[in-house]
Amino acid sequence: MNLDFTPVWQGWPQLMHGAVVTIEITAASLLLGCVLGLLVGIARLDPSKKLIYGLATGYVTFIRGTPLLVQLFLLFFGLPQFNILLPAFACGVLGLGIYSGAYVSEIVRGAIQSIDRGQMEAARSLGMSYRQAMRIIILPQAVVRMIPPLGNEFIALIKNSALVSLLTIADLMHEGQKIISVSYRSLEVYLAIAFVYLILTSLTGLLLRHMEMRLRAGGVVQ
Amino acid sequence: MSSTASPIVAVRGIGKSFGAHRVLSDVALSVQPSQVVVIIGPSGSGKSTLLRCCNALEVPQEGSITICGTDLVKNGQLIPDRELNALRMQVGMVFQSFNLFPHLTVLENVTVGPRQLRKMSKSHADALAHELLAKVGLSQKAAAYPATLSGGQKQRVAIARALAMQPRVMLFDEPTSALDPELVGEVLQVMKALAREGMTMIVVTHEMGFAREVADVVMVMDAGQIIEAGPPEQVFSAPQNPRTRSFLQAVISRD
Numbered sequence: 001m002n003l004d005f006t007p008v009w010q011g012w013p014q015l016m017h018g019a020v021v022t023i024e025i026t027a028a029s030l031l032l033g034c035v036l037g038l039l040v041g042i043a044r045l046d047p048s049k050k051l052i053y054g055l056a057t058g059y060v061t062f063i064r065g066t067p068l069l070v071q072l073f074l075l076f077f078g079l080p081q082f083n084i085l086l087p088a089f090a091c092g093v094l095g096l097g098i099y100s101g102a103y104v105s106e107i108v109r110g111a112i113q114s115i116d117r118g119q120m121e122a123a124r125s126l127g128m129s130y131r132q133a134m135r136i137i138i139l140p141q142a143v144v145r146m147i148p149p150l151g152n153e154f155i156a157l158i159k160n161s162a163l164v165s166l167l168t169i170a171d172l173m174h175e176g177q178k179i180i181s182v183s184y185r186s187l188e189v190y191l192a193i194a195f196v197y198l199i200l201t202s203l204t205g206l207l208l209r210h211m212e213m214r215l216r217a218g219g220v221v222q
Numbered sequence: 223m224s225s226t227a228s229p230i231v232a233v234r235g236i237g238k239s240f241g242a243h244r245v246l247s248d249v250a251l252s253v254q255p256s257q258v259v260v261i262i263g264p265s266g267s268g269k270s271t272l273l274r275c276c277n278a279l280e281v282p283q284e285g286s287i288t289i290c291g292t293d294l295v296k297n298g299q300l301i302p303d304r305e306l307n308a309l310r311m312q313v314g315m316v317f318q319s320f321n322l323f324p325h326l327t328v329l330e331n332v333t334v335g336p337r338q339l340r341k342m343s344k345s346h347a348d349a350l351a352h353e354l355l356a357k358v359g360l361s362q363k364a365a366a367y368p369a370t371l372s373g374g375q376k377q378r379v380a381i382a383r384a385l386a387m388q389p390r391v392m393l394f395d396e397p398t399s400a401l402d403p404e405l406v407g408e409v410l411q412v413m414k415a416l417a418r419e420g421m422t423m424i425v426v427t428h429e430m431g432f433a434r435e436v437a438d439v440v441m442v443m444d445a446g447q448i449i450e451a452g453p454p455e456q457v458f459s460a461p462q463n464p465r466t467r468s469f470l471q472a473v474i475s476r477d
């Protein structure tokens with residue numbers, strides 16, 4: 001067996017460019033996922049609000065019960081049938097965002113439910129509305145507890161984002177495949193791609209641990 | 223119960239069940255301005271539930287509650303949210319487990335209500351909070367976070383937080399039960415001072431000394447009903463109900 005990494009060195013700038021696109025698309029998706037997840041997570045706190053709860057639960061069930069690739073294709077190939085033509089990048093962010101929103105909503109719900117019931121009672125007993133109590137008392141405490149699992153979600157999303165290469169988005173995976181298509185060096189290039197993903201996820205993990213430690217040191221997290 | 227002047231809290235014929243478990247039945251209670259009502263009774267008798275009904279943290283299925291003449295619950299129906307929030311500002315609540323807001327400083331715990339709900343300016347609210355913290359003996363802790371306080375200090379902050387809304391009545395649910403014995407006194411001191419100033423109070427407690435000294439009326443609850451009510455000297459020295467007698471005996475022998 002002879003390994004030849006020359007195509008990797010030669011294609012390194014494209015790979016780096018692809019890595020940047022991967023980070024961009026992951027960050028944008030997680031941002032969208034956080035907005036969606038916050039709304040859906042709060043909607044799923046109260047089963048007595050049947051319509052909202054039902055819609056939110058349906059969304060989470062569908063997203064978590066179907067392959068991400070199918071969801072992406074539904075958007076990428078399905079939307080044009082309604083004459084909705086989105087750029088591939090927007091499609092990728094939308095798809096990954098909707099996907100991560102379902103998982104973020106569970107993080108949001110879990111974090112809110114982990115806040116002692118007495119906090120809501122104390123806030124309401126002062127005269128705050130449910131919304132005020134959520135915004136001023138519950139969410140600021142819950143958000144801190146969301147940070148570690150959100151970090152894990154970010155890492156998972158970096159890896160899942162490789163699927164958007166199938167939507168012609170020039171991410172890390174896609175750039176690698178372009179190099180393979182001219183060099184036929186699959187093993188070497190896929191190893192290189194795996195290595196770059198590993199660096200991205202490891203750096204993110206380190207950053208998160210650092211952040212968590214600072215939050216702990218500041219007494220924000222117990 | 224006789225209705226003299228207009229009561230601050232009037233509870234009429236409330237009943238409450240959790241599932242099949244009947245926790246309150248046909249409870250009535252009337253608290254006059256500046257009155258201190260102390261509720262005692264065995265565990266599970268419904269004391270907390272009754273108190274929590276008075277600011278609608280629990281809603282009775284039957285009966286009515288008015289606060290300062292305004293309906294809170296009418297025939298088992300809670301008033302709409304908007305009016306409820308306004309009415310709750312008139313009713314301060316102090317919990318057994320303090321429930322301070324851990325992400326806010328002591329000062330912010332006290333100012334958050336007036337600022338958010340009474341739209342008080344920051345300087346005005348801060349001044350009010352400093353005054354209240356001085357009153358509960360915690361001026362020097364204004365910038366601290368709750369996690370750094372002792373239980374007694376936490377409960378005094380919780381009292382200041384409730385007072386900051388300038389309520390017409392204060393509800394206390396076993397405010398000293400979660401405290402180490404040596405910290406009980408400082409909280410009772412603050413409550414006694416409040417009573418002396420004429421604050422209307424309903425206090426659920428096992429502190430019989432406090433009841434004897436401060437209460438205008440002592441009510442004894444058992445199995446979801448008020449089985450006895452009267453001035454402390456009468457309830458403690460000459461209880462009418464045999465169940466009151468056995469409860470008091472149990473409490474005294476435990477102490």
Ligand SMILES: Nc1ncnc2c1ncn2[C@@H]1O[C@H](COP(=O)(O)OP(=O)(O)OP(=O)(O)O)[C@@H](O)[C@H]1O
Binds near residue numbers: 266267
């Ligand atoms: N949210 C709830 N759901 C179901 N049962 C409840 C609930 N809250 C209280 N109960 C039950 O109602 C009864 C009365 O409870 P409550 O807390 O009012 O008693 P208490 O007199 O305050 O007792 P303690 O002295 O132990 O605080 C208890 O049997 C309790 O288990």
Ligand SMILES: [Mg+2]
Binds near residue numbers: 269270271
């Ligand atoms: Mg109780």
